[in-house]
Amino acid sequence: MKLKIKKEILQDGLNKVSKALSSKTLIPVLSGIKFDLSKKGLTLTASDNDITIQNFIEAKDVMDIETEGSIIIQGKYVLDIVRKLPDEYINIEVIDDLKILIYTENSEFNLNGISQTEYPNVNLEESKKPIKIPNNIFKSIIDQTAFASSNDESRPVLTGLNFKINGNILECNATDSYRLARKTIQLDQVVEESYNIIVPSKNLIELSKIMPDTEDLMELHVFNNKILFKFENLLFQSRLISGTYPNTSNLLPEDSLLTVSTTVSSLYSVIDRASILTSDKEKNVVTLETDDNKLFVRSSSLELGRVEEKMVVEKDNDENIHISFVAKYMMEALRSFPSDNVDISFVGEIKPIILKSKEDPTLVQLVLPIRTY
């Protein structure tokens, strides 16, 4: 293997695939990045057995392809080397079978490589009929819902994001049983088969980090136990979580007692301040109460003291509400709205709270209240 490549292009590719490198892998070869050079271009692959990322750099973006070949290079070191080299172009050459030479005018790195034959077989096959979605829409699905998934491995299905596709409707749900985030979008195509799959949310969060915010179409290739995302020159494959995702539709109340309209930013900072005095940042329960057009958020701790925050809101009727919830859940739900206006609907003290925004009707956030007495 022998090539010359623009530093910037190589660094970008390495950064992207490195999201699949795990520091705690038990299989040493998986701490490496696989380089495959052919006349068509350079393919970089990294995997932690849970996700696999492959980036293809086309021949036109590689300066010189002198000798084809494959080798595995320690991921952490090659990233560091490429990042710290000041040169515009970098040469990489395999000498003596498993010795890698990375060099520029004044720098020369001689690394021990691993034979590509030791790399596990990663099958990044594509399906015949992929589902197509614009990159930026799919990125927003992840960013607006995945945070509501559970981190608790005792119920594996809740650690994933549920994708349901029927016809031209894609519905995504994330819930940790205390809150629910739902995004429903209309596809530009009618999908023949229906799907109901669960993708690990932590993998999707890594995916979102390397996805471009463009309107170009990405492809979803769904298989029985895995899913492949394809965009630009990247392949990102994740396992699926097996099991049945709970039906969340009956959680969303049909009517509401009262809807309060306000700005995301002001309500967010009111709840943020009201939760300062709760000592446990994970279980910071605050109480919300309306009185005419005033909204109060309060919390108290025997040890520390109490807070009362006040703000003016719009209401759709004269009803009032008195309800308690976990500040963190409400703040994360508020933060998921791209616009600054939000409508919060209440059904009753022990009924789910619903957040919607007129500017983004595809998104619904639900937060369950906490009984405080």
Add this chain to the structure above:
Amino acid sequence: MKLKIKKEILQDGLNKVSKALSSKTLIPVLSGIKFDLSKKGLTLTASDNDITIQNFIEAKDVMDIETEGSIIIQGKYVLDIVRKLPDEYINIEVIDDLKILIYTENSEFNLNGISQTEYPNVNLEESKKPIKIPNNIFKSIIDQTAFASSNDESRPVLTGLNFKINGNILECNATDSYRLARKTIQLDQVVEESYNIIVPSKNLIELSKIMPDTEDLMELHVFNNKILFKFENLLFQSRLISGTYPNTSNLLPEDSLLTVSTTVSSLYSVIDRASILTSDKEKNVVTLETDDNKLFVRSSSLELGRVEEKMVVEKDNDENIHISFVAKYMMEALRSFPSDNVDISFVGEIKPIILKSKEDPTLVQLVLPIRTY
């Protein structure tokens, strides 16, 4: 106690004194900040028994001083509250003896306070003849030397910065026995008494963070077992380390075999890259070698591979050197120079390496070589 104060001024004062708050204090009252309000102004005090910081906000900078008084408020919470309040002015009032009310138009915090009688007696006395130094000069002393102190508590004197004052000369030394940083400055005054004291470097690093970069004079008040720094409206007191600081003057060689001149930035990045393949970031030994006007930095690891970096330098004669040192120590020494030019003098393979800069003759950095064979 009852006052109204500009948020910005209070936040700045709280931020400064909070550097003395320790999260691991065994004395609960020391996790609080003491507020003392008199007609003259508001005094904020925090201490962890090792350092004490006091900030005085003059009456003219406090909007309203209604009732004098003192109280201790939980440091972490009052900082968070003041930081997150959006208002321009903040009201603070002690009600019912130990209840503190912090309020603005729409926010009301009711905190449990601690009686000021429980606060340890902090004696921030001043000496009759303080030593005066411009703020920015003293800040540069700390920034350019304190990093070379030891973190190893088994030799306490080396965890401090040694200040020696004789006449109008102030010499500061920091060494962890592997390297030495020395800064020598001329004072604008002749100090009658001579001093030889050791101040804990970690305390000085906290001091540097809150010091302004101005040419105004700060005052050093030296006592037997403590030192008080006074600048702007701040008092910063630290304990001294008892013991005798090693004599470091005989470490600095008088002659040199060879002096290499180069830029700090290029040599820094050459050493940075040469140390990528050393697996232990604390003990990353690299070898430097000159050959004519070329300088090579190399390192190797059996497991990972080897690096060679090359650069062109100026030399004062035809001698050459081959020497090894800890990359981290050399990089930290290089980083301490404010200008980009540096002269590195070598006496021999097992003799100290000396770094100086024509632009800042007050600073000398010494790095001991490592025998590699």
